[in-house]
Amino acid sequence: MKVIFKIWRQENTNTKGNFQSYEVDELTEDMSFLEALDHLNEVLVTKNEKTIAYEYDCREGICGQCGVFINGRAHGPHDNMTTCQLHMRSFRDGETIVVEPWRASAFPIVKDLVVDRSSFDNIIEQGAYISAKTGTAPEANSILVRKEIVDKAMDAAACIGCGACVATCKNSSAALFTSAKINHLNSLPQGKQEASKRVLEMTKQMELEGFGSCTFTGACEVECPEGISIINIAEMNARRTKAKWIG
Amino acid sequence: MYFRKSIIAITGLFLCLFLIVHLSANSILVLPQEVARGLYNSYSTTLRESPFIKIVAYILYLSIVLHVIYALVVTVNNRKAKRKGYAVNRFRENSSWTSQNMGLLGITVLLFIVVHLANFWARIKLGLGEGVGLDSEGHVDVYKVTYSLFQNSYYVLFYSLLMIPLGLHLYHGLKSAFMTLGFYHKKGLRILAKVSLIYAGIMALGFGIIPIIVFFK
Numbered sequence: 001m002k003v004i005f006k007i008w009r010q011e012n013t014n015t016k017g018n019f020q021s022y023e024v025d026e027l028t029e030d031m032s033f034l035e036a037l038d039h040l041n042e043v044l045v046t047k048n049e050k051t052i053a054y055e056y057d058c059r060e061g062i063c064g065q066c067g068v069f070i071n072g073r074a075h076g077p078h079d080n081m082t083t084c085q086l087h088m089r090s091f092r093d094g095e096t097i098v099v100e101p102w103r104a105s106a107f108p109i110v111k112d113l114v115v116d117r118s119s120f121d122n123i124i125e126q127g128a129y130i131s132a133k134t135g136t137a138p139e140a141n142s143i144l145v146r147k148e149i150v151d152k153a154m155d156a157a158a159c160i161g162c163g164a165c166v167a168t169c170k171n172s173s174a175a176l177f178t179s180a181k182i183n184h185l186n187s188l189p190q191g192k193q194e195a196s197k198r199v200l201e202m203t204k205q206m207e208l209e210g211f212g213s214c215t216f217t218g219a220c221e222v223e224c225p226e227g228i229s230i231i232n233i234a235e236m237n238a239r240r241t242k243a244k245w246i247g
Numbered sequence: 248m249y250f251r252k253s254i255i256a257i258t259g260l261f262l263c264l265f266l267i268v269h270l271s272a273n274s275i276l277v278l279p280q281e282v283a284r285g286l287y288n289s290y291s292t293t294l295r296e297s298p299f300i301k302i303v304a305y306i307l308y309l310s311i312v313l314h315v316i317y318a319l320v321v322t323v324n325n326r327k328a329k330r331k332g333y334a335v336n337r338f339r340e341n342s343s344w345t346s347q348n349m350g351l352l353g354i355t356v357l358l359f360i361v362v363h364l365a366n367f368w369a370r371i372k373l374g375l376g377e378g379v380g381l382d383s384e385g386h387v388d389v390y391k392v393t394y395s396l397f398q399n400s401y402y403v404l405f406y407s408l409l410m411i412p413l414g415l416h417l418y419h420g421l422k423s424a425f426m427t428l429g430f431y432h433k434k435g436l437r438i439l440a441k442v443s444l445i446y447a448g449i450m451a452l453g454f455g456i457i458p459i460i461v462f463f464k
Contacts, residue, residue: 019334071335072333072335072337073341098334098335100333100335103331103332104329105327105328105329105330106328169329170325170347171328172325172329173325210327212324212325212327213251213252213324214252215325215346215349215423216419217346218341218342218346219341219347222341230426231426231431231433232431233426234426234431234436237426237427237428237431238430240249240429241429
């Protein structure tokens with residue numbers, strides 16, 4: 001299998017980047033997308049050219065490191081999937097594959113396809129945790145939580161912070177990410193004590209980091225590898241209003 | 248961000264309510280000529296003379312102005328959040344064209360409103376341009392203003408075609424306004440999506456077809 005990678009190359013945050021095309025041969029349909037990029041880098045090394053910088057860690061769809069924009073979609077052509085789970089069989093032989101880094105002012109480009117997602121960490125730091133000392137793991141049934149609430153909290157907790165929601169959003173809104181983190185903890189009894197503070201401070205930080213506002217296009221929930229629903233954003237809005245006016 | 252979006256949502260919902268009243272009144276226009284004239288003129292006279300409607304009218308003007316200003320402010324802010332776009336962006340695969348182009352649709356609707364106000368509001372309320380006569384009962388003949396405007400096929404085309412962007416704007420606007428204001432009931436949202444579609448359909452079709460009916464009367 002042969003493809004042409006058209007990849008965004010940028011030396012660092014302050015330099016201007018541009019696209020460069022690479023014809024890559026000797027690929028198989030069973031290769032993952034990242035393996036195809038690995039192969040391209042190996043070829044570049046043998047040619048004594050600069051390798052392409054891209055991020056990955058687990059390569060099993062749970063770490064959220066491997067976010068890139070592929071052929072006009074976050075994480076490639078499939079819905080609800082990470083880049084590492086994408087395989088070359090999703091592309092045609094001889095196809096040109098355009099690979100771009102996440103585009104958002106709050107995610108500055110570090111190098112090539114690598115962006116700095118520290119803005120997510122800054123939001124997390126404003127309250128995506130509970131400050132109580134929990135000691136060792138308690139007996140599971142000592143705090144009873146209704147099944148549907150557990151399910152909802154766990155669905156939100158599934159967020160891996162990959163940034164696809166921000167990347168695909170026309171406004172670079174971090175509403176899906178932030179709402180997932182807030183709703184996860186605010187739904188559960190352990191998170192209730194700091195619920196109001198959490199929602200107010202995390203949403204405030206989200207604005208400070210320079211993310212845009214949510215227009216409910218729904219693109220984020222389609223690209224989210226964990227399929228987190230945009231209803232979470234509406235719920236976050238309700239929680240914020242309640243925290244602001246009622247407390 | 249929240250305050251701005253909430254203002255857009257609240258004023259938008261108020262404008263949605265206003266459109267229902269507006270369309271109900273417009274439906275008088277499809278009645279036979281003389282019945283329509285009498286009803287339409289006496290209805291508009293009642294509106295103009297009511298102090299309650301006067302207050303509502305000011306809320307309406309304010310809503311349009313706030314909706315537009317805050318939409319502009321939010322859009323500028325959103326552009327800043329994404330300074331550089333993608334070389335290739337297949338957003339149609341993950342979202343509707345309408346939801347991605349609310350600004351463009353909004354500007355089109357605003358252009359329509361400007362022309363619409365110049366056609367009616369400026370003549371009847373501000374007394375600008377060609378004077379408006381009285382009907383046999385002594386009411387300001389708003390019907391004649393409407394009827395004669397829609398004898399011009401260009402205006403009919405303009406008024407009818409521009410109801411398409413209005414319908415699209417309303418369809419996305421109505422449901423997302425509720426979500427912006429924090430409505431997150433899962434089943435309720437499914438119903439809301441259908442209600443938005445039906446509402447937008449009725450508004451676009453209703454407002455769009457009346458000029459055509461008047462033209463052929």
